[in-house]
Amino acid sequence: MKLFIIAFKNLKRKKTRSVLTIGGVAIAVAVLVSLLGFNAGYQIALNNDVDKMGYQVLVTAKGCPYEAATLMLKGGGGLRFMEEEVFDRIVQDERIDKITPQLINTVFDADKDGGGGFTMFMGIEKSYLTLKPWTEFKEGEWFSDENADEVIIGYEAAELEQRRAGDKIFIPGIDKVLTVSGIFERTGTQDDGVIMLPLKTAQRIFDLEKKLTGIGIKLKDMTELPAFEEDLYDEASIQVISMAQVKGTIMNLISTAQILVTSVAFIAIIVAIFGVVNTILMSVFERTQEIGVMKAIGASKLDVFSLIWYETILICGLGGIVGSIIAILAGNSVEFFVKKLLPYAPEGNLVHITSGLLLLSLVGAIVLGLVSGIYPAYRASSMRPIEAIRSGE
Amino acid sequence: MDNILESKSIKKYYHRGSETVKALDGVDFEIASGEMVAIVGPSGSGKTTLMNIISCLDNPTEGQLKIAGKDVTNYTESQLIKIRRENIGFVFQQFYLIPTLTAKENIELPFVFSKKSIDPQRINTVMERVGIQSKQNIQVNQLSGGDKQRCCLARSLMNDPAILIADEPTGKLETQVRDAIFSLFDELVQSGLAIFIATHDLELAEKTQRIIHLQDGKIVQREESSLYW
Numbered sequence A: 001m002k003l004f005i006i007a008f009k010n011l012k013r014k015k016t017r018s019v020l021t022i023g024g025v026a027i028a029v030a031v032l033v034s035l036l037g038f039n040a041g042y043q044i045a046l047n048n049d050v051d052k053m054g055y056q057v058l059v060t061a062k063g064c065p066y067e068a069a070t071l072m073l074k075g076g077g078g079l080r081f082m083e084e085e086v087f088d089r090i091v092q093d094e095r096i097d098k099i100t101p102q103l104i105n106t107v108f109d110a111d112k113d114g115g116g117g118f119t120m121f122m123g124i125e126k127s128y129l130t131l132k133p134w135t136e137f138k139e140g141e142w143f144s145d146e147n148a149d150e151v152i153i154g155y156e157a158a159e160l161e162q163r164r165a166g167d168k169i170f171i172p173g174i175d176k177v178l179t180v181s182g183i184f185e186r187t188g189t190q191d192d193g194v195i196m197l198p199l200k201t202a203q204r205i206f207d208l209e210k211k212l213t214g215i216g217i218k219l220k221d222m223t224e225l226p227a228f229e230e231d232l233y234d235e236a237s238i239q240v241i242s243m244a245q246v247k248g249t250i251m252n253l254i255s256t257a258q259i260l261v262t263s264v265a266f267i268a269i270i271v272a273i274f275g276v277v278n279t280i281l282m283s284v285f286e287r288t289q290e291i292g293v294m295k296a297i298g299a300s301k302l303d304v305f306s307l308i309w310y311e312t313i314l315i316c317g318l319g320g321i322v323g324s325i326i327a328i329l330a331g332n333s334v335e336f337f338v339k340k341l342l343p344y345a346p347e348g349n350l351v352h353i354t355s356g357l358l359l360l361s362l363v364g365a366i367v368l369g370l371v372s373g374i375y376p377a378y379r380a381s382s383m384r385p386i387e388a389i390r391s392g393e
Numbered sequence B: 001m002d003n004i005l006e007s008k009s010i011k012k013y014y015h016r017g018s019e020t021v022k023a024l025d026g027v028d029f030e031i032a033s034g035e036m037v038a039i040v041g042p043s044g045s046g047k048t049t050l051m052n053i054i055s056c057l058d059n060p061t062e063g064q065l066k067i068a069g070k071d072v073t074n075y076t077e078s079q080l081i082k083i084r085r086e087n088i089g090f091v092f093q094q095f096y097l098i099p100t101l102t103a104k105e106n107i108e109l110p111f112v113f114s115k116k117s118i119d120p121q122r123i124n125t126v127m128e129r130v131g132i133q134s135k136q137n138i139q140v141n142q143l144s145g146g147d148k149q150r151c152c153l154a155r156s157l158m159n160d161p162a163i164l165i166a167d168e169p170t171g172k173l174e175t176q177v178r179d180a181i182f183s184l185f186d187e188l189v190q191s192g193l194a195i196f197i198a199t200h201d202l203e204l205a206e207k208t209q210r211i212i213h214l215q216d217g218k219i220v221q222r223e224e225s226s227l228y229w
């Protein structure tokens, strides 16, 4: 039998108290694991979203860059338009590798989702596919003509609208019937919910002749970006947004939320430490005589110190394991909340809990045990056996 | 016979405010191996104080203590732990077993602390000797008082001590159980152990080979007839 086993059996003495203390540690660990997991997951999902746009630079009409950044990722109404001639000028630039114009328009559909909602339409040119080479057709094919009355539907939009290639689709409010020429495979981006049509068709039917909402650009060399941007300063009506900026902007937006959650996690940890110290100190004082007797029959200071230390480590270790399990199980609900609360939530898993993170949290919990065990263990080990034994007489 | 324990003019003074309590005021005696000695005296006469000092749990204010020929008076705490592990067994009135462990686990404790590998043979012998073997896997808080004391005794014998120190070992036990424990003590003495018992139980004291009377921290001589006070 080892000291460790004695420590473990002691936890069973006051079950409720042990369970409550372990629970306190578990909550702190769960909050921390979810937070860190969310942080990692959000970054990954955001990077994925932004990278999957295919371009590093977006040229849009002048306006609030925050608004532009979120609109671009999320879609939605209130878009500003720029002149197509800007595109004709920029496309000459030697530094450009790939470039594609876009015209986004949203249409309110009173029947959508029961209560009505916006459907996003995007006018594109064939260069769209060169910027997003991973895009594949689930069925059908590209528009028959660059002015055809046809659409290609994103994977999710197709499911929502219940359309197959060859079906007709009606655009509410415009009285126009278009033919579905193809349906894209799932890409895991916002484009999955979009209905795409040829740029010229979009300009015609939405009455936006010679207008664009954005130009996506991929440079041959990213280090040319500052110079490229500078040259575009002369164009009074547009602004240049780099995807790096977009990421930064969005991370800024969520950092406020992060500070809040971090302080909650911090408080939870402090409370957990106090809980553990309090529990162990109480159990040390209750066992004063027992500890005295252990010393009388040959336990050294180190033995007693280790025994009490093991108890705190056990409590915190168990708390760490339980907390990690809670974090894994609660990951989905955390995700649900986050998606409701944040200004922009990328597609995919937001809470990304890796085995490395779990290991880290377990080690963290044990370190927490080591720290909070020092004082109670010191108190126990420095009891004099004679006084400890006499204390109960 | 060699003396396993010698005490020379041991004094223990406590200070209570400005008042000095002379719990022990010059105590001289010795015990040989294979001897059972009872120490009796009125409440507050210093019995427990003396037991604590000779079992190396407490330091005397003055005087000299020799255990197994070694002068331990000025030993450090870690040296005293070693002396306690190797030479002294404790039996307490309140048993002081660890309630979350089984009888056997309690008995093994001294081995855990002295970092000796647990010798199952030795444990069995000891458990058999005190008669607790059939209850070895019962958690001790479910044992009767007598069995708890057997368990406590077994624990004290694990390290094969030279001296057994028992402060009121029968105080909490019924007469029948008391006799059983005493006969165990008797057997142990036969095999060469020195046993030192502090007690209020005069019947028990009379069964020992020698009685030391303590009063106001001093050893006093008494006639057999004046044993009762």
Ligand SMILES: Nc1ncnc2c1ncn2[C@@H]1O[C@H](COP(=O)(O)OP(=O)(O)OP(=O)(O)O)[C@@H](O)[C@H]1O
Pocket: B014, B015, B016, B021, B022, B023, B041, B042, B043, B044, B045, B046, B047, B048, B049, B050
């Ligand atoms: N830690 C202490 N501080 C002050 N005085 C003490 C302390 N321990 C014991 N004493 C005093 O020393 C004297 C001897 O006490 P001790 O406990 O040795 O007596 P005892 O013979 O064991 O008594 P009892 O038969 O009641 O157990 C008493 O007057 C007691 O009050």
Ligand SMILES: [Mg+2]
Pocket: B047, B048, B049
């Ligand atoms: Mg006493």
